[in-house]
Amino acid sequence: MNFSVDKTLIRHAQEKVNDWDRLYWMVGGAGSGKTTICRALSEKYGIPIYDMDAHIYGAYHGRFSPERHPVNSAWSAAPNGLAWLLEMSWNEYETFNRAALPEYLDLLTVDLPSFDPQAGLLIDGGLINPGLLTQVISPKQIICLAAPDRSSEEIWAENSERRAMKAMIDKLPGGEGLWQKFLEFDTRITQTIIKESRTAGIPICLREASDSVSQFAAKVADVLGFESA
Numbered sequence: 034m035n036f037s038v039d040k041t042l043i044r045h046a047q048e049k050v051n052d053w054d055r056l057y058w059m060v061g062g063a064g065s066g067k068t069t070i071c072r073a074l075s076e077k078y079g080i081p082i083y084d085m086d087a088h089i090y091g092a093y094h095g096r097f098s099p100e101r102h103p104v105n106s107a108w109s110a111a112p113n114g115l116a117w118l119l120e121m122s123w124n125e126y127e128t129f130n131r132a133a134l135p136e137y138l139d140l141l142t143v144d145l146p147s148f149d150p151q152a153g154l155l156i157d158g159g160l161i162n163p164g165l166l167t168q169v170i171s172p173k174q175i176i177c178l179a180a181p182d183r184s185s186e187e188i189w190a191e192n193s194e195r196r197a198m199k200a201m202i203d204k205l206p207g208g209e210g211l212w213q214k215f216l217e218f219d220t221r222i223t224q225t226i227i228k229e230s231r232t233a234g235i236p237i238c239l240r241e242a243s244d245s246v247s248q249f250a251a252k253v254a255d256v257l258g259f260e261s262a
Contacts, residue, residue, distance in 0.1 A: 036125075036129050036133075037132055038134075038135055039135045040135075042101075043168050045139065045142070046142050047170075050142065050169060050170055053154070054150075055150065055154070056150075056174055057153065057175070057257055058156045058163075058166060059157055059158060059253075060158065060176070060177050060226055061158070061179060061223075061226060062222055062223025063185070063219055064180055064183060064188035064191065065178040065179060066249060068157055070178065070249060071155045073246055073247065074253065074254060074259070075155055078153075078254070080154065080155050081152060082154075082155045083148075083154055083156045084157045084159075085156050085158050086158045088159070089137060089159050093137065093140055094109045096140055096143075101139065102140075104133045105133050105136050108129075115201060116206075119215060119218075123217075127162075131165055134160050134162055134166070137159060138166075161225050162226075162229060163230050165229075167234075172236075173236075173257075174257075175230075176253060176256055177230035177235050177236065178240065178253070179238065179240065180240050181240065181241070181242045184216075185223075188219070199212055238253050240252075
């Protein structure tokens, strides 16, 4: 499978978000606390949340254009999108995600006018290549959340919502083998996010095992400069 990053979409997105000084992107692996911390910060500072994962796996599928979004159009056209992704090698999967990101950014820029730039926007997750994102927004507007070491298997068994993923994969042909592949990909996703964040100068905020939600949210707010804004 051949996927390539559309640099035209990258430039277009950069132009569209140029005036968004208060657009913040929360990245991190599964279980790092992205959604929980976005909600805590939104409640305290009144900043709306844009759930990128929900859009990628939901509304965006009706908006992908084969001409403008060929990478994601191929995914959405697959009889089973989850099986299609899990048939890839890691290198194919990582290349797919890099090429998919500019297309997500393109659709994000369509939605931005419905938000107030002065109020800001918190974007929750949705990518594994934050280094590429720094071509669009400043590394200071991105924060990588990291959690205490836990295995992917532990993370994906911690609640009913996550356990539903295994149930879906178990229904696929070769389900047990695909589940192990999913866990391997999940581990690599977290490693990739942290590695690219370090390389790109994106701040990494570690959640200590003893941190409450409010304590961890305060750390993130401090790194993003919310208290001094």
